[in-house]
């Protein structure tokens with residue numbers, strides 16, 4: 250066998266393995282329709298089209314279709330054209346980027362904010378750069394932190410300690426075991442998106458005070474949706490001022506694209522100056538920055554949208570629970586239904602789509618642990634009651650059809 254053949258066989262074997270384990274990922278081809286979210290059209294592989302309702306999107310509040318956002322994007326597009334034309338350093342900083350950063354700094358009540366092309370990059374770039382700024386830094390990272398944080402911590406070459414998920418006692422043990430004079434940072438999330446559970450923000454801030462550590466919070470699944478101005482769970486709980494670095498996305502509840510950190514002016518300046526993931530990549534298109542800024546601004550006051558999302562999540566959870574479906578309920582907007590098997594999970598998802606026009610992607614390992622494969626629903630303020638009815642009826646009938654166990658609550 251030539252080397253080239255060997256490479257091809259190795260690649261094919263890797264794909265076959267996923268098929269065998271029932272966790273090969275299939276992307277479905279969706280056409281969103283302007284102003285009509287969560288309705289969309291599925292372009293099937295055979296060329297036909299089917300109307301569907303999206304139940305698994307992270308456009309949590311439907312802002313990706315909001316007239317205020319679209320108007321801002323159109324305006325910037327007409328004014329400036331398509332791309333930014335460069336990195337932030339070399340011709341890619343525009344008035345739109347500056348305005349967005351000012352909007353975000355105000356949102357989180359920090360001195361400054363720094364925008365990246367995604368929250369993935371913001372996490373990776375910031376966490377991998379911090380040890381350059383703070384030699385000897387030890388990062389304490391929750392074991393269920395998002396891949397972007399894990400990657401940033403892994404690549405930074407500094408020391409790391411992984412604490413058991415949300416286990417502040419374990420975190421304390423780890424902090425206490427290290428040199429009291431070593432610089433420290435605790436990295437965690439406010440909402441873990443697969444179970445929808447909350448991080449213990451206050452307890453972690455208390456530990457950070459006690460051990461003189463910095464705090465880094467990922468509020469990606471909370472910004473726009475929690476707190477009186479949508480700044481996240483830390484704002485809701487009156488803890489924003491105790492967090493040193495806040496990470497958020499502009500691609501989920503804000504409905505556009507991009508990510509950021511908000512922190513002190515000096516911290517943002519240092520990351521701006523040292524992080525390759527910020528320096529060596531083209532900045533967001535101005536129209537995207539304008540749309541994101543409009544969305545952030547709008548959600549500072551649109552509490553009704555947040556309330557409606559929470560109400561819809563509550564109703565869906567109550568109704569699924571009422572039918573004995575094994576849902577996880579931590580009181581957030583995320584509604585995971587545990588199927589517990591990758592093949593069943595995919596089958597359910599396929600049948601929901603084909604037979605009921607309900608689109609929910611199966612979530613399998615490695616996104617979640619094996620045995621906890623699930624359907625993860627994200628009801629939004631724009632999912633109408635009849636859509637909710639349709640979803641509940643479909644789940645009821647398929648659960649019976651597949652003879653799946655109806656369980657008590659899992660949390």
Ligand SMILES: Cc1ncc(COP(=O)(O)O)c(C=O)c1O
Pocket residue numbers: 367368369370372395397438442467469470498499500507508
């Ligand atoms: C917790 C968490 N952080 C960061 C990200 C990355 O966000 P973005 O899509 O803006 O890259 C995600 C994406 O799903 C996430 O779940």
